[in-house]
Amino acid sequence: MNLDFSFFTLNIISNFIIKGLLFSIKLTLVTLVCGLIIGTMIAMMRLSKFKILNYPALGYVVLIRSLPFVMVILWVFILIPLVIGKSIGSENSAYITYIVFESAFYSEIMRSGIQSVKKEQMQAGYAVGLTYFQSMRYIILPQAFRNMLPVILTQTIVLFQDTSLVYAIGAYDLLKGFEIVSKNFNRPVEAYLIAAVVYFIICFSLSYGVKLTQRKVQIAK
C-alpha cells in the first residue's frame, strides 16, 4: 500500500479542518462551563438536607448514566423539532444534548469535591455570619473545584474525544472535516491517519497539562 499525503496542504487545512476543529473546541468549552454550573447545582441538590431535592437529582444522574450517549444525541435531534415544530440545526442540538448529558458526570465530580471539604469549613463560614449560599460560593465550592481540578480536566479530555459522536447527526466537527477531505481526494486511509494524529496530539498534551495541575493541587493541600 502506498501512502500519499501530498493532498494535505495548508489550503485544505484552512478550508476543511479548522472549521471542524473550532466547532469541536467550542462544543467542548460550552459544555464544560454549562455542565459544571448545572452539575454543581445538581450536586448541591443531592447533598441538600432537604430530602425532596435529593431524589430528582439522583434520578437525573442515574437516568443519564444508564443511557448510551449516541442514542441520546440522535433522540434529542429528532425529538426537538417534533416538540417545537421547527428544526434547530444539528449544532444547537449538539450543544443541548452535550450539556444535558455531561452535567450528570460533572455533578458526580462536584459531589465528591464538596464532600472532600471538611464539614467544619461550612461551620466556620456560618460562624462568621455567611449564609448557606455564601458559604458554598466563597468557601466550599472553590475548595471543591480546586481539589477536583485534575478529575474535571480528565473528564473534559474524554468530552473532547466524544465530540466526534456528533457524526450521528451530521454536525461539522473535527472528524467531519477529515471525512470530507477523505472523500474529496479519495484518500480515506491517509485522512483518518492524520485525524488520529491530531486527536492524539491534542489529548496527549492536555493530559500532560492535567499531570502538572495534579502536582500543583497536591502541593496546595
Place this chain on the structure above:
Amino acid sequence: MIEFKNVSKWYGNFQVLNNCTFSIQKGDVVVICGPSGSGKSTLVKTINALESIQQGEIIVDGIKLNDPQTNLPQLRARVGMVFQNFELFPHLNVIENLTLAQIKVLGRSKDQAITYGLKYLERVGLLSQKDKFPGQLSGGQQQRVAIARALSMDPIIMLFDEPTSALDPEMVGEVLDVIVKLAKEGMTMCVITHEMSFAKNLSKRVIFMDEGKIVEDCSKDKFFGNPDLLSARAKEFLSKILRNN
C-alpha cells in the same frame, strides 16, 4: 447578655445537653471544662446556633435564637468563634480570610475591611504574614489569624473551643497570651479549655460539665481552692487533670 433557660438537646435518643441553665454578663470571662464527650462543644455551638436545640430557650443580646424570625447569619456575625482546628479558609490568604465576611456580611467596603483586618493582625502580632496562605503558617500563627478573623467582625462575645489542644506544646503560649490580653481588655468570652493554669489565670468563673449537665457554675476560687465543696465528679476530674499536667 447571654441567657440559657433549661436548654436540652438530643442526637436521636442520646441526650447531649440536659436542662442547662446559666447566663453570661457583659465583660464576663467564663471557662468551661469537663471530661471529653460531656457536651462542652455542643453547648458553646448552641450560643451561635451552629447547633439547634430541642427544648428550652437561648437569648443572645436580647434576641431569641429559636424564634424563626431571627436572622441567624446576622446574629452569628456578632458572635466570634475560634475552633480547635483553626478552620481558616485554605484557599484564601490571611488578609482575605479576615475581610471576606466583613465585606459580604457587614457590608464594609474592601478598603475599610482591610483597615480593620490589618489592625487586628497587628494585635495578634502577625502583620507581616498578611499575604501568606494558611498552609504556610505554623499552627500557633494560624490560630492567631483565626482569632483576628473573629475580632475583625467586632463581636459582642468570643467563643473559644479548645483553642490550643491541636497545637504543638511550644506554640500554646503565644495563643494563650493573645486570649489573656483580650480578657484583660474587657472582652466578654467563653473558653473551653483543659489548660488549668491558663483557666486560673484567665477567668473568675468556671462551669464544669458532665454528661450534658452543668454540674458546677462557681467562682474560680471555689473551683480551684476548695475541692471539698465540689461534687464528686468535679473533684475526680480536677485531680485527674492536675495529675496529668
